[in-house]
Amino acid sequence: MWLFLLTEVMFFGGLFTAYLIMRNWYYQAFVDASHQLSIFWGTANTAVLICSSFTMAMSVWSAEVRRRKSLLVYLCLTVVFGLAFLGIKGIEWHEKWEKHHVPGMRYSVQSFIDPQSDPEVYKEYKDAALAPDAAQKTEEYFFLYFAMTGMHALHMVIGIGILVFMIFRAKAGAYTTGHVTFVENFGLYWHFVDIIWIYLFALLYLISRH
Amino acid sequence: MSEQNQQHEQEHHIVSPVIYMIILLALLVGTALTVLASYFDLGEWHVAPGLTLFWNPVVALAIATTKMMLVVLFFMHVKYSTKLTKLTVAAGLFTFLVLVGMTLADYFTRAWGRW
Numbered sequence: 001m002w003l004f005l006l007t008e009v010m011f012f013g014g015l016f017t018a019y020l021i022m023r024n025w026y027y028q029a030f031v032d033a034s035h036q037l038s039i040f041w042g043t044a045n046t047a048v049l050i051c052s053s054f055t056m057a058m059s060v061w062s063a064e065v066r067r068r069k070s071l072l073v074y075l076c077l078t079v080v081f082g083l084a085f086l087g088i089k090g091i092e093w094h095e096k097w098e099k100h101h102v103p104g105m106r107y108s109v110q111s112f113i114d115p116q117s118d119p120e121v122y123k124e125y126k127d128a129a130l131a132p133d134a135a136q137k138t139e140e141y142f143f144l145y146f147a148m149t150g151m152h153a154l155h156m157v158i159g160i161g162i163l164v165f166m167i168f169r170a171k172a173g174a175y176t177t178g179h180v181t182f183v184e185n186f187g188l189y190w191h192f193v194d195i196i197w198i199y200l201f202a203l204l205y206l207i208s209r210h
Numbered sequence: 211m212s213e214q215n216q217q218h219e220q221e222h223h224i225v226s227p228v229i230y231m232i233i234l235l236a237l238l239v240g241t242a243l244t245v246l247a248s249y250f251d252l253g254e255w256h257v258a259p260g261l262t263l264f265w266n267p268v269v270a271l272a273i274a275t276t277k278m279m280l281v282v283l284f285f286m287h288v289k290y291s292t293k294l295t296k297l298t299v300a301a302g303l304f305t306f307l308v309l310v311g312m313t314l315a316d317y318f319t320r321a322w323g324r325w
Contacts (some may be wrong), residue, residue, distance in 0.1 A: 206248035
């Protein structure tokens with residue numbers, strides 16, 4: 001399992017490296033664009049994901065001490081936290097969609113240069129206007145933003161699928177008979193996805209906030 | 211169950227929920243700290259002409275790395291794992307840092323001496 005996670009490290013590492021290089025090249029655009037993310041939802045999502053990691057750790061513990069009921073409860077809680085994370089991510093993505101900030105699908109430079117051109121969106125968010133050259137390069141930022149958070153969300157979706165599978169198996173009495181390897185390995189995967197988010201949160205939301 | 215398996219079962223270390231609870235609290239405190247720190251301009255350090263170190267990303271990444279270590283060591287049980295697992299994780303991190311570090315060193319220094 002650890003070897004699989006190392007390949008995942010390299011995979012996300014490529015995205016992180018691309019982000020750092022682009023950020024260095026188009027520094028102002030990345031600072032301006034990152035100000036459009038919501039710290040509130042980002043922080044909430046970090047807390048939700050950390051809690052889901054905790055309930056996953058408790059699932060592994062429940063399997064180890066062979067408590068079927070508590071295993072089921074903690075697995076279900078992990079699913080709930082995972083879905084809450086995706087829900088919040090959905091709210092954030094929806095905002096970007098409304099504001100025409102989704103590269104390749106629904107993106108307009110105009111929405112950055114002149115935010116007041118869309119009165120309804122402007123009424124809600126009151127974004128500051130950007131200089132044309134910075135506005136153009138925000139596309140790079142949001143492309144990487146969607147690539148990274150999207151790939152992370154895909155990992156969450158796969159994880160939730162496996163969690164649901166484990167809930168059915170645990171209900172039938174699996175994992176609490178001393179064979180905890182599957183739950184343990186899935187826990188490693190889930191914690192790894194949590195770690196990726198910890199770095200995404202720091203790099204995408206926080207480092208140019210002040 | 212084979213003898214080897216039995217031995218493995220005996221060695222299997224069960225981490226107590228109390229430790230998980232402490233780590234959960236530490237991670238939440240770390241999140242609060244990093245959000246708080248991001249609202250202050252922590253300044254910069256001019257290392258050399260053309261090379262400036264901003265403290266905000268350094269602090270954010272330091273806190274993120276501390277959180278990562280807590281998750282890896284306790285939630286992922288590496289602290290209680292075999293030397294082979296520890297070595298695998300450490301080698302992975304090291305290789306990752308070398309790859310990213312070398313790539314960034316290349317890109318960040320391409321314009322050096324051209325002003």
